[in-house]
Amino acid sequence: DIQMTQSPASLSASVGETVTITCRASENIYSYLAWYQQKQGKSPQLLVYNAKTLAEGVPSRFSGSGSGTQFSLKINSLQPEDFGSYYCQHHYGTPLTFGAGTKLELK
Amino acid sequence: QVQLKESGPGLVAPSQSLSITCTVSGFSLTSYGVHWVRQPPGKGLEWLGVIWAGGSTNYNSALMSRLSISKDNSKSQVFLKMNSLQTDDTAMYYCARARGGSYWYFDVWGAGTTVTVSS
Numbered sequence: 001d002i003q004m005t006q007s008p009a010s011l012s013a014s015v016g017e018t019v020t021i022t023c024r025a026s027e028n029i030y031s032y033l034a035w036y037q038q039k040q041g042k043s044p045q046l047l048v049y050n051a052k053t054l055a056e057g058v059p060s061r062f063s064g065s066g067s068g069t070q071f072s073l074k075i076n077s078l079q080p081e082d083f084g085s086y087y088c089q090h091h092y093g094t095p096l097t098f099g100a101g102t103k104l105e106l107k
Numbered sequence: 108q109v110q111l112k113e114s115g116p117g118l119v120a121p122s123q124s125l126s127i128t129c130t131v132s133g134f135s136l137t138s139y140g141v142h143w144v145r146q147p148p149g150k151g152l153e154w155l156g157v158i159w160a161g162g163s164t165n166y167n168s169a170l171m172s173r174l175s176i177s178k179d180n181s182k183s184q185v186f187l188k189m190n191s192l193q194t195d196d197t198a199m200y201y202c203a204r205a206r207g208g209s210y211w212y213f214d215v216w217g218a219g220t221t222v223t224v225s226s
Binding site for chain 2 (some may be wrong): 034036042043044046091093098101
């Protein structure tokens with residue numbers, strides 16, 4: 001199985017700051033990577049797929065990059081609604097696996 | 108409006124089986140696959156399996172022996188069945204639509220149904 005390693009596990013930031021979350025795959029997954037945001041008590045929401053394509057309705061302050069084994073999600077100018085947990089997920093064959101998550105908290 | 112809604116038993120005794128129904132609206136199961144994902148309390152996400160528009164399935168190999176996914180297109184329902192539940196199967200269970208119908212990531216999720224395995 002492909003292992004997805006996310007870092008950091010937690011992150012404190014202020015409104016207006018820029019943050020970056022990274023995800024590393026245990027083998028080459030080309031650009032088959034998605035990112036999700038999950039707010040407390042809610043189901044996850046798709047942010048990015050194919051490593052860098054924003055899902056419908058996702059603000060442009062979110063951006064995804066990377067290929068192969070190294071990926072990142074960048075959030076520019078954090079807004080209050082951006083705080084929550086973020087998960088990466090490879091979509092290169094089965095089983096699909098997720099990173100352990102990054103909890104983004106308000107400083 | 109695209110929606111998915113899970114319904115399940117809430118509480119299951121150890122060694123018993125679990126059945127969850129995902130009822131969808133706003134799209135057709137003959138055009139879209141539906142995945143199942145679970146999340147233990149305070150933990151991360153685990154993919155369980157998928158049933159595709161044509162009815163074929165793929166399962167997480169770690170759970171394949173205990174898992175079955177089926178559907179009724181006419182009722183817009185997808186079914187998850189898992190056998191021999193243990194306490195570490197306690198989780199929120201989500202169904203989620205495959206984006207574009209056949210992709211391996213999920214564009215719309217249900218709100219989830221909580222399953223607690225306990226005697």
